[in-house]
Amino acid sequence: MFVARSIAADHNDLIHDVAYDFYGKRLATCSSDQTVKVWDLGEDGEWRCTANWKTHSGSVWKVTWAHPEFGQVLATCSYDRMATVWEELVAGKSGVLNGGGGGGAGERGQSHWIKRTSLVDSRTSVTDVKFAPKQLGLQLATCSADGMVRVYEAPDVMNLSQWSLQSDINCRMPLSCLSWNHSFNRNHPPMLAVGSDDPGPSSTGKVHVYEYCEGSRRWTRIETVVTVVDPVHDLAFAPSVGRSYYLLGIASRDVRIISFKPLQPEMMMSQFKMEWLL
16 A cells, blocks of 8 residues: 655745655655755655755756765756766765765765766757666766757766766657666667657657667667657656566556567567557
8 A cells, every 4th residue: 555645845846857766765856946955764754855956057857866886976957958967975074075086074964965067968958867777887878859869978986077978869859758778688788768758740659769789889779669659758667577578668648568578689689579568
């Protein structure tokens, strides 16, 4: 049985996204008021706001946590055409802020979120940002209203100020959301799904699935969901939990779940069979 519990978030405008950390003990919210708030779950079961700061000069569409292996790291994206990476630093006993690659003065036990970098390659609103599976290292992907997906990597996880653009994909449709497939192995390379909220008709569908080819070092479109013709607002791959196929949930006019079945798993470039789950 699920019990709903409300939180007085006190944002001054519409809340666009809510994200749990890996352990479900921390929560981040973002809003059109250009701020992000971080909430910590207390022992009494109550959520308390422990950080609140202005992150962008436009509406903040999405917020996401990196895997805790890389520290307490957030990424945000905004209408201001930027994606930004933030790192939490906590003041130790001496009052010095401790964290990967940074420092400064602060009150003992108080946390501060430091902007490590802003990714400014997009010429239009950055509509989604997601960290890659930790097996790929510290990577993140962004998508934009101009139809571009960009994949960045931090070559030194101790220096989050330096990120390099690894790949860009022109999807040729306005993009609203993306999802990494976190269930991959050596036979099935990294995979991304992207969705479009373009209200106009499209002969190529609103959802595309891409796979990374190590040989050519390029992302290749391997599947198009032509049956989804309404604007897509969100999508997500499900964890595999031992399944021999992948599940992709799509939030459009209704919710659809698609099953991707590799036909020849021994091949590096997978071939897929697609089915609807009713």
